[in-house]
Amino acid sequence: DGGITQSPKYLFRKEGQNVTLSCEQNLNHDAMYWYRQDPGQGLRLIYYSQIVNDFQKGDIAEGYSVSREKKESFPLTVTSAQKNPTAFYLCASSRGGLNEQFFGPGTRLTVL
Amino acid sequence: GEDVEQSLFLSVREGDSSVINCTYTDSSSTYLYWYKQEPGAGLQLLTYIFSNMDMKQDQRLTVLLNKKDKHLSLRIADTQTGDSAIYFCAEGSGNTPLVFGKGTRLSVIA
Numbered sequence: 001d002g003g004i005t006q007s008p009k010y011l012f013r014k015e016g017q018n019v020t021l022s023c024e025q026n027l028n029h030d031a032m033y034w035y036r037q038d039p040g041q042g043l044r045l046i047y048y049s050q051i052v053n054d055f056q057k058g059d060i061a062e063g064y065s066v067s068r069e070k071k072e073s074f075p076l077t078v079t080s081a082q083k084n085p086t087a088f089y090l091c092a093s094s095r096g097g098l099n100e101q102f103f104g105p106g107t108r109l110t111v112l
Numbered sequence: 113g114e115d116v117e118q119s120l121f122l123s124v125r126e127g128d129s130s131v132i133n134c135t136y137t138d139s140s141s142t143y144l145y146w147y148k149q150e151p152g153a154g155l156q157l158l159t160y161i162f163s164n165m166d167m168k169q170d171q172r173l174t175v176l177l178n179k180k181d182k183h184l185s186l187r188i189a190d191t192q193t194g195d196s197a198i199y200f201c202a203e204g205s206g207n208t209p210l211v212f213g214k215g216t217r218l219s220v221i222a
Protein backbone atom coordinates (compact mmCIF):
# COMPACT_ATOMS: atom_id res chain seq x y z
CA ASP A 1 0.00 0.00 0.00
CA GLY A 2 1.92 3.01 -1.28
CA GLY A 3 1.84 6.36 0.39
CA ILE A 4 3.43 8.97 2.60
CA THR A 5 3.56 8.58 6.35
CA GLN A 6 4.26 11.27 8.91
CA SER A 7 4.79 10.62 12.56
CA PRO A 8 3.70 11.43 15.10
CA LYS A 9 0.30 13.00 14.34
CA TYR A 10 0.49 15.24 17.42
CA LEU A 11 3.70 16.44 19.05
CA PHE A 12 4.22 18.58 22.12
CA ARG A 13 7.52 20.15 23.07
CA LYS A 14 8.80 22.66 25.54
CA GLU A 15 10.11 25.96 24.29
CA GLY A 16 13.84 25.85 23.54
CA GLN A 17 13.94 22.17 22.56
CA ASN A 18 14.75 20.92 19.08
CA VAL A 19 12.25 18.45 17.61
CA THR A 20 12.41 16.20 14.55
CA LEU A 21 9.37 15.37 12.43
CA SER A 22 9.45 12.18 10.41
CA CYS A 23 8.37 11.78 6.77
CA GLU A 24 8.64 8.50 4.84
CA GLN A 25 7.37 7.59 1.38
CA ASN A 26 7.28 4.27 -0.48
CA LEU A 27 6.14 5.74 -3.80
CA ASN A 28 9.68 5.75 -5.21
CA HIS A 29 9.37 9.50 -5.71
CA ASP A 30 12.50 11.53 -6.29
CA ALA A 31 11.34 14.85 -4.84
CA MET A 32 10.14 15.58 -1.30
CA TYR A 33 8.87 18.74 0.37
CA TRP A 34 8.06 20.24 3.75
CA TYR A 35 5.33 22.84 4.24
CA ARG A 36 4.07 24.74 7.21
CA GLN A 37 0.37 25.60 7.48
CA ASP A 38 -1.04 28.29 9.75
CA PRO A 39 -4.72 29.34 9.83
CA GLY A 40 -5.49 31.70 6.95
CA GLN A 41 -1.91 31.48 5.63
CA GLY A 42 -2.23 28.58 3.24
CA LEU A 43 0.90 26.48 2.67
CA ARG A 44 4.37 27.90 3.01
CA LEU A 45 7.35 25.96 1.64
CA ILE A 46 10.13 25.29 4.16
CA TYR A 47 12.57 23.02 2.28
CA TYR A 48 12.50 20.70 -0.69
CA SER A 49 14.77 18.02 -2.10
CA GLN A 50 14.91 16.79 -5.69
CA ILE A 51 17.51 14.05 -5.17
CA VAL A 52 19.26 12.25 -2.35
CA ASN A 53 21.92 14.29 -0.53
CA ASP A 54 20.65 17.56 -1.98
CA PHE A 55 18.02 20.03 -0.79
CA GLN A 56 17.04 23.68 -1.29
CA LYS A 57 15.59 26.31 0.99
CA GLY A 58 12.01 27.34 0.49
CA ASP A 59 10.35 30.59 1.51
CA ILE A 60 10.60 30.16 5.30
CA ALA A 61 13.69 28.00 5.97
CA GLU A 62 15.03 30.01 8.93
CA GLY A 63 14.93 27.97 12.15
CA TYR A 64 14.52 24.65 10.32
CA SER A 65 16.93 22.00 9.02
CA VAL A 66 16.53 18.88 6.88
CA SER A 67 18.50 15.90 5.61
CA ARG A 68 18.00 13.56 2.67
CA GLU A 69 20.25 10.57 3.23
CA LYS A 70 17.76 8.09 1.75
CA LYS A 71 15.33 8.47 -1.14
CA GLU A 72 12.35 7.45 0.99
CA SER A 73 13.03 9.67 4.01
CA PHE A 74 13.10 13.45 4.51
CA PRO A 75 13.09 14.38 8.23
CA LEU A 76 12.55 17.97 9.34
CA THR A 77 14.14 19.39 12.49
CA VAL A 78 12.48 22.39 14.09
CA THR A 79 15.23 24.11 16.04
CA SER A 80 15.04 26.41 19.03
CA ALA A 81 15.87 29.28 16.64
CA GLN A 82 12.40 29.04 15.10
CA LYS A 83 10.50 31.89 16.78
CA ASN A 84 6.96 30.55 16.42
CA PRO A 85 7.10 26.80 15.76
CA THR A 86 3.51 25.88 16.71
CA ALA A 87 1.84 24.90 13.42
CA PHE A 88 0.60 22.06 11.23
CA TYR A 89 3.46 20.54 9.20
CA LEU A 90 2.85 18.76 5.91
CA CYS A 91 5.24 16.57 3.97
CA ALA A 92 4.76 15.84 0.27
CA SER A 93 6.51 13.99 -2.54
CA SER A 94 6.45 13.97 -6.33
CA ARG A 95 7.90 11.96 -9.21
CA GLY A 96 10.87 13.31 -11.13
CA GLY A 97 10.21 16.92 -11.95
CA LEU A 98 8.54 19.38 -9.63
CA ASN A 99 4.96 18.56 -10.54
CA GLU A 100 1.93 17.03 -8.89
CA GLN A 101 2.56 16.42 -5.25
CA PHE A 102 1.12 13.81 -2.93
CA PHE A 103 0.74 14.73 0.70
CA GLY A 104 1.10 12.95 4.01
CA PRO A 105 -1.48 13.29 6.82
CA GLY A 106 0.47 16.01 8.64
CA THR A 107 1.96 16.52 12.10
CA ARG A 108 0.54 19.11 14.48
CA LEU A 109 3.37 20.54 16.58
CA THR A 110 2.56 22.48 19.74
CA VAL A 111 5.34 24.20 21.62
CA LEU A 112 4.44 24.99 25.22
CA GLY B 113 7.56 35.99 -7.82
CA GLU B 114 4.64 33.85 -8.88
CA ASP B 115 1.37 34.32 -7.05
CA VAL B 116 -1.92 32.42 -6.81
CA GLU B 117 -5.03 34.17 -5.48
CA GLN B 118 -8.27 32.67 -4.23
CA SER B 119 -11.23 34.01 -2.30
CA LEU B 120 -11.12 32.72 1.27
CA PHE B 121 -14.72 31.63 1.86
CA LEU B 122 -17.67 30.21 -0.08
CA SER B 123 -21.01 29.07 1.29
CA VAL B 124 -23.55 27.07 -0.74
CA ARG B 125 -26.72 25.10 -0.10
CA GLU B 126 -26.69 21.33 -0.39
CA GLY B 127 -27.64 20.26 -3.92
CA ASP B 128 -26.51 23.53 -5.52
CA SER B 129 -23.37 23.92 -7.64
CA SER B 130 -20.23 25.41 -6.12
CA VAL B 131 -17.76 27.43 -8.15
CA ILE B 132 -14.34 28.14 -6.67
CA ASN B 133 -12.17 30.62 -8.54
CA CYS B 134 -8.43 31.11 -8.75
CA THR B 135 -6.11 33.51 -10.56
CA TYR B 136 -2.39 33.04 -11.13
CA THR B 137 0.41 35.17 -12.48
CA ASP B 138 2.98 32.77 -13.96
CA SER B 139 2.46 32.67 -17.72
CA SER B 140 4.83 29.69 -18.01
CA SER B 141 2.57 27.45 -15.92
CA THR B 142 2.12 24.09 -17.60
CA TYR B 143 -0.06 22.37 -15.02
CA LEU B 144 -2.78 23.68 -12.75
CA TYR B 145 -4.10 21.65 -9.84
CA TRP B 146 -6.98 21.51 -7.40
CA TYR B 147 -6.47 19.96 -3.97
CA LYS B 148 -8.97 19.29 -1.18
CA GLN B 149 -8.12 19.41 2.52
CA GLU B 150 -10.49 18.07 5.16
CA PRO B 151 -10.08 19.16 8.80
CA GLY B 152 -6.87 17.93 10.40
CA ALA B 153 -5.76 16.05 7.28
CA GLY B 154 -3.27 16.39 4.46
CA LEU B 155 -4.10 17.63 0.98
CA GLN B 156 -5.76 15.29 -1.50
CA LEU B 157 -5.23 15.82 -5.22
CA LEU B 158 -8.66 16.23 -6.82
CA THR B 159 -7.84 16.97 -10.42
CA TYR B 160 -5.46 18.83 -12.68
CA ILE B 161 -5.47 20.41 -16.12
CA PHE B 162 -2.76 21.00 -18.65
CA SER B 163 -2.31 24.58 -19.75
CA ASN B 164 -3.20 23.72 -23.36
CA MET B 165 -6.69 22.58 -22.32
CA ASP B 166 -9.78 24.73 -21.77
CA MET B 167 -11.89 22.31 -19.79
CA LYS B 168 -11.70 19.01 -17.99
CA GLN B 169 -14.62 17.10 -16.52
CA ASP B 170 -14.40 14.30 -13.97
CA GLN B 171 -17.73 13.11 -12.57
CA ARG B 172 -19.11 16.02 -10.48
CA LEU B 173 -16.00 18.14 -11.01
CA THR B 174 -15.51 20.52 -13.93
CA VAL B 175 -12.32 22.55 -14.31
CA LEU B 176 -12.31 25.58 -16.60
CA LEU B 177 -9.12 27.34 -17.65
CA ASN B 178 -8.91 30.76 -19.28
CA LYS B 179 -5.23 31.00 -20.08
CA LYS B 180 -5.50 34.51 -21.52
CA ASP B 181 -6.89 35.85 -18.23
CA LYS B 182 -4.88 33.35 -16.10
CA HIS B 183 -8.12 32.28 -14.44
CA LEU B 184 -8.95 28.79 -13.22
CA SER B 185 -12.23 27.59 -11.74
CA LEU B 186 -13.49 24.41 -10.11
CA ARG B 187 -17.19 23.64 -10.34
CA ILE B 188 -18.68 21.01 -8.06
CA ALA B 189 -22.11 19.85 -9.20
CA ASP B 190 -24.77 18.74 -6.69
CA THR B 191 -22.66 19.84 -3.72
CA GLN B 192 -22.94 17.59 -0.68
CA THR B 193 -22.09 18.13 2.99
CA GLY B 194 -19.09 15.85 2.47
CA ASP B 195 -17.68 18.45 0.08
CA SER B 196 -17.17 20.87 2.98
CA ALA B 197 -13.41 21.41 3.08
CA ILE B 198 -10.65 23.81 2.08
CA TYR B 199 -9.85 23.80 -1.64
CA PHE B 200 -6.40 24.82 -2.84
CA CYS B 201 -5.46 25.91 -6.32
CA ALA B 202 -1.81 25.36 -7.35
CA GLU B 203 0.25 26.06 -10.44
CA GLY B 204 3.48 24.54 -11.66
CA SER B 205 5.91 24.88 -14.53
CA GLY B 206 8.01 21.82 -13.73
CA ASN B 207 11.08 23.91 -12.89
CA THR B 208 10.15 25.08 -9.41
CA PRO B 209 7.91 23.68 -6.65
CA LEU B 210 4.19 24.19 -7.00
CA VAL B 211 2.83 27.56 -5.90
CA PHE B 212 -0.33 27.23 -3.82
CA GLY B 213 -3.11 29.70 -3.17
CA LYS B 214 -4.23 30.30 0.42
CA GLY B 215 -7.25 28.07 0.00
CA THR B 216 -11.01 28.58 -0.21
CA ARG B 217 -13.06 27.26 2.68
CA LEU B 218 -16.27 25.76 1.28
CA SER B 219 -19.18 25.44 3.69
CA VAL B 220 -22.19 23.42 2.60
CA ILE B 221 -25.47 24.24 4.31
CA ALA B 222 -27.95 21.40 4.63
